Amino acid sequence: MITQKTSQGWIQDSKNGVLMGRFVLIVLTISAAALLSTSMFSPSSANSSNGLLLVANKGNNSLGIIDPVAGKQIAEVPEGGVTGHEVVASPDGKLAYVPIYGNSGVGMPGTDGSNMVVIDIAARKIVGNVDFGKGVRPHLPVFGPKNGLLYVGTELQQSISIIDPATLKIVGSVPTGQEQSHMFAITRDGRRAYTANVGPGTVSVLDLEARKVVTIIPVSGQVQRISLSIDDKFAFTSDVTKPQLAVIDTSTNKIKTWVPMPGLGYGSAPTPDGRWLVIALPLIHQAGVIDLTTMKVAHTIDLPLRPQEVLISPDGQTAYVSIDQNGKVAAISTSDWRVRQLIDAGKGADGLGWAAAR
Numbered sequence: 001m002i003t004q005k006t007s008q009g010w011i012q013d014s015k016n017g018v019l020m021g022r023f024v025l026i027v028l029t030i031s032a033a034a035l036l037s038t039s040m041f042s043p044s045s046a047n048s049s050n051g052l053l054l055v056a057n058k059g060n061n062s063l064g065i066i067d068p069v070a071g072k073q074i075a076e077v078p079e080g081g082v083t084g085h086e087v088v089a090s091p092d093g094k095l096a097y098v099p100i101y102g103n104s105g106v107g108m109p110g111t112d113g114s115n116m117v118v119i120d121i122a123a124r125k126i127v128g129n130v131d132f133g134k135g136v137r138p139h140l141p142v143f144g145p146k147n148g149l150l151y152v153g154t155e156l157q158q159s160i161s162i163i164d165p166a167t168l169k170i171v172g173s174v175p176t177g178q179e180q181s182h183m184f185a186i187t188r189d190g191r192r193a194y195t196a197n198v199g200p201g202t203v204s205v206l207d208l209e210a211r212k213v214v215t216i217i218p219v220s221g222q223v224q225r226i227s228l229s230i231d232d233k234f235a236f237t238s239d240v241t242k243p244q245l246a247v248i249d250t251s252t253n254k255i256k257t258w259v260p261m262p263g264l265g266y267g268s269a270p271t272p273d274g275r276w277l278v279i280a281l282p283l284i285h286q287a288g289v290i291d292l293t294t295m296k297v298a299h300t301i302d303l304p305l306r307p308q309e310v311l312i313s314p315d316g317q318t319a320y321v322s323i324d325q326n327g328k329v330a331a332i333s334t335s336d337w338r339v340r341q342l343i344d345a346g347k348g349a350d351g352l353g354w355a356a357a358r
Contacts, residue, residue, distance in 0.1 A: 050357035056084045059347025071341045077124050086351035088141040093356035099138035106182045106198050112137050121355050130168050140183050146190035176204045177213040183225050187232045194235045196226035205253050215253050219246050225267045230274035238265030259295050267309035272316040280307035287321050299337045303330050311352040322349040
């Protein structure tokens with residue numbers, strides 16, 4: 001028990017003397033214990049990453065805004081089109097950028113989206129639009145880590161379009177040299193991008209400064225999704241003809257090894273400490289955790305139907321996995337790899353983004 005003595009000695013009143021002092025001391029002790037308990041177990045201390053989780057709710061044609069501390073979707077903003085698959089927040093956390101892809105999956109017949117909407121996260125309304133001029137199926141948006149430009153995959157043009165977010169003007173493009181460049185990842189120096197070309201089963205390596213293809217890496221009959229290790233030494237893409245993950249050495253642009261998995265892989269993301277890669281395994285309704293020191297699956301986590309995309313919170317404490325068929329986002333603790341919560345999102349929950357606290 002911690003006690004405190006004031007400069008005037010024990011607190012007393014003329015009738016109760018030291019009894020009053022003992023009473024106040026007990027109250028102070030209980031209050032301190034309650035405060036300690038609150039600070040240890042309150043939701044706000046359970047997640048030290050201040051910000052909002054964004055989710056593209058494909059089935060609702062909307063952007064979901066989730067309070068990760070409360071574990072609740074607090075708003076849905078109509079996108080005005082069919083439909084956004086992916087989302088990214090501006091570095092200051094004020095705006096969300098949602099390309100309107102269309103009503104089909106990659107390589108499948110359907111509508112061809114031609115624009116990207118800009119949503120004010122606080123006002124919860126559309127405040128801007130980028131018109132690509134024709135159907136290009138714009139998909140993944142990624143901010144350049146150094147130049148502040150916005151890169152958006154424009155799939156039907158076999159390119160990544162470059163947008164100035166200040167003017168919402170298209171200022172350039174980078175060819176991918178392949179069809180169905182559905183997802184891509186940018187190195188932390190902003191100089192290279194790696195695209196997963198689904199149907200061709202290849203990965204394109206792009207020079208973003210020269211705006212050209214460096215090389216194209218054959219991987220498999222078909223691939224899905226791509227991510228980079230924290231140190232950019234490896235690119236990871238899933239072979240969807242068999243349950244294995246290709247590990248590409250970015251110094252040689254060749255496959256270094258394969259990681260066998262219990263099911264076909266999909267979206268993945270590394271933890272900030274560089275130790276783990278969390279990957280969705282949609283056909284077996286799990287997430288896998290790959291130890292990047294051994295390149296082996298170390299943990300699997302049961303999830304609802306069809307996990308899709310993975311986002312790691314900035315503090316590394318939580319892996320968020322969108323669940324397409326159940327309209328939820330799973331919050332997984334990275335300390336014990338257990339599902340902490342299933343957050344109700346919207347129909348067809350897919351792409352995830354993080355909006356930093358303003």
